[in-house]
Amino acid sequence: MKRLACFMILVFGFMMMHGCGESGGANQALIGANLELTGSEASWGKDSQQGIELARDEINARPDQKIKLKFIFEDDKSDPGASKDAMKKLVTQDGVLAVIGAVGSSRTIPAADVATDEKVPLMTHAATNVTIVKRSEYVSRICFNDDVQGGAMAHFARATLKADSAVMIVGNGDPYSEGLCASFKRVFEAQGGKITEQLAYQKGAQDFKTQITSLKQLNPPVVWVPGYFNQVGPLIRQAREAGFQAPFLGADGWDDPQLFTLAGPAIKGNYFSNHFNPYGTDATTVGFVKKFEARFGTRPGAMAALAYDAAYAMADAVNRAKELKPEAIKNAINTIKDLKGVCGTITMGPDREVTKDVLILETGEDKYLFKELIKAADTK
Numbered sequence: 001m002k003r004l005a006c007f008m009i010l011v012f013g014f015m016m017m018h019g020c021g022e023s024g025g026a027n028q029a030l031i032g033a034n035l036e037l038t039g040s041e042a043s044w045g046k047d048s049q050q051g052i053e054l055a056r057d058e059i060n061a062r063p064d065q066k067i068k069l070k071f072i073f074e075d076d077k078s079d080p081g082a083s084k085d086a087m088k089k090l091v092t093q094d095g096v097l098a099v100i101g102a103v104g105s106s107r108t109i110p111a112a113d114v115a116t117d118e119k120v121p122l123m124t125h126a127a128t129n130v131t132i133v134k135r136s137e138y139v140s141r142i143c144f145n146d147d148v149q150g151g152a153m154a155h156f157a158r159a160t161l162k163a164d165s166a167v168m169i170v171g172n173g174d175p176y177s178e179g180l181c182a183s184f185k186r187v188f189e190a191q192g193g194k195i196t197e198q199l200a201y202q203k204g205a206q207d208f209k210t211q212i213t214s215l216k217q218l219n220p221p222v223v224w225v226p227g228y229f230n231q232v233g234p235l236i237r238q239a240r241e242a243g244f245q246a247p248f249l250g251a252d253g254w255d256d257p258q259l260f261t262l263a264g265p266a267i268k269g270n271y272f273s274n275h276f277n278p279y280g281t282d283a284t285t286v287g288f289v290k291k292f293e294a295r296f297g298t299r300p301g302a303m304a305a306l307a308y309d310a311a312y313a314m315a316d317a318v319n320r321a322k323e324l325k326p327e328a329i330k331n332a333i334n335t336i337k338d339l340k341g342v343c344g345t346i347t348m349g350p351d352r353e354v355t356k357d358v359l360i361l362e363t364g365e366d367k368y369l370f371k372e373l374i375k376a377a378d379t380k
Contacts, residue, residue, distance in 0.1 A: 028068045029318045029329075032090035034101035034111050034122075039078025040204075040230060043256055044103040044303045048125065049073055050296050051307030052100065059315045067318045069311070072096060076107045083107035087114040087122070098123065098317075098329050100310045103303055104228075105129035105176040112139045121330035125310035126275075126303055128252065129175045130183075133352045138326075140333050140352040142310050143343070144376075146176070149251050149273040150183025150226070151379030152358035156271065157222050157249060158191045160360075160372065165194045166249075167220040169211055169235070171227050172200045180226035180251050187380065196220060201231065208235045212242045221246055228253040233262025240266035247271060255302045260366055267363045271371060274359045275343045276305040279367050288342045302343070309341035 033052055036045035052071060060068045072094050076083035083102055090096045091114065098121040102108045108127035115122035116136040124132060124139075128146045133139050157163045166188060171177035185195050197218055199211045212235075215223060225232055225248050236248050250272040260267055278289060278299050288308065292300040300308075316339055317332035318324070339346040344356045355376050361368040 027066070028070050029098075029324055030094070030096050031069055031071050031314055031318075032087075032094065032096035032099040032101075033071050033073045034076050034083060034086045034090060034099055034107075035073060036078040036103050036107065037073065037075035039076075041078045041104055041228065043258065044126070044301075045075070045078075047301050047304040048101070048103055048307035050292070051300065051304035052311045054292060054295060055308045055311035055315075059311065065315060065319065067315075067324065069315055069318065071311075076102050076111075078104070078107070080106050080110050084110035084114060087111040088118075091115075091118045091120045096120065097324060097326055098314060098333070100125055100307065100314060102127060105132065105179070106174060108132055109175060112136075115139055119330075120326045121333055123310055123314060123333055125306040126252070127176075129179045131175070131179075137334060137352070138330050140348060142313055142341075142346050142354055143252075143275050143306055144356045144358060145353060146179040146226075146251070147183045148356070148376060148379045149358055150180045151187040152360070152374040153224065153249050153251065153271075153273050154184045154187035154193070155191065155374055155378045156273075156360050156372070157188060157224075158193050159378075161222060161247070161271075163193060163221040165196050165220055166222045166224050167197045167199065167215060167218055168195060168224045169199045169201065169227070171231070172202055174203060174227075176228075176253060177226050181224065184224050184226070201227075201235075205231060206234050208238050209242075211235070212239050212244060215239060215244050215246075216242065219246075223248045225249065226251045226253065229256040229259040230262065233259045233267070236270065237263045237266045252302055254363075257299075257301070259363070265365065268365050270363045272361055272363070273374075274302050274361050274368070275356070276300075276302040277359055277361060277368055277370055278302075278305075280370065284340075284342055305342045309343050309346065312341060313339055313346055 074086035076086045103126045105127045115138045170181045248270045254272040321328040321332040336348045358374040360371040362371045
């Protein structure tokens with residue numbers, strides 16, 4: 001009996017030290033983050049991780065946070081297959097209660113399928129393809145989607161730039177780029193514009209001579225290029241070197257400081273939609289940028305700001321959940337209401353989407369310049 005009693009005391013002590021079950025302990029929630037920490041979009045994953053870390057430490061220091069957050073970060077290597085594997089590991093091996101991520105739509109789609117199959121909530125902070133949240137009630141989004149930002153840029157092209165026609169350049173096989181081309185075309189044509197041609201490029205391409213030759217022949221007033229910074233930058237630089245001067249329009253995939261390096265002076269005078277302006281002058285933006293720069297030594301981009309907001313949204317859900325189980329946290333995520341964030345107010349609709357206005361930014365020589373704000377109602 002004495003041996004049994006000693007054994008039970010040791011077991012109880014071990015459980016108290018290390019926690020028990022999926023939650024990581026009675027006062028701690030274990031949350032996963034599936035991010036592009038290496039690969040072609042690693043800068044976005046790093047920004048996202050830093051945004052989460054900043055928010056996590058602020059959240060855990062708050063006296064009103066009943067449940068502390070512990071994050072496990074997994075690298076999806078900027079690859080859809082690796083993203084699926086990372087999501088599976090977080091859920092089945094690490095036992096997380098919920099997951100934030102990924103950044104890119106092509107990586108979030110397979111992760112969302114895992115979330116649906118395993119019944120563990122996935123909240124993407126930055127993936128905008130419209131099909132993602134339609135997979136199940138376990139998948140949600142805190143940023144606007146491609147229908148919103150594609151429609152916003154179409155409205156901007158017609159109403160502000162007075163463009164009566166446009167050429168689109170799509171990334172073949174990229175659900176992000178393809179979805180944005182579809183939404184831009186739909187709204188641009190509904191508002192009286194005409195798409196005269198759709199060109200294409202392959203993932204990883206760095207030579208755009210063929211597309212630029214077509215652009216010079218077509219001579220459109222604007223070009224819609226909803227791609228990622230690492231291909232958009234070289235495309236714009238090569239177009240300007242070839243003498244093509246019409247403005248390029250894009251979406252949040254442009255948001256990275258490397259865009260200025262890759263495009264050089266050619267980047268000046270183009271436009272893209274975004275969730276956040278790191279050079280904004282409102283108090284919320286200035287305060288966040290100051291905290292981020294003090295900790296990490298760099299100016300945050302939209303992915304850092306969105307991930308910061310996602311961590312706060314997750315904390316809100318964990319605090320309100322009836323119990324520390326995936327289903328209860330999913331229910332709490334899907335009922336987030338009036339949560340103030342750096343990138344706007346988060347209220348989850350019945351479709352697990354949020355309604356936000358869209359920032360239109362102009363690319364200056366070395367920073368973004370505020371151009372205008374497009375109301376959500378004008379994106380359809």
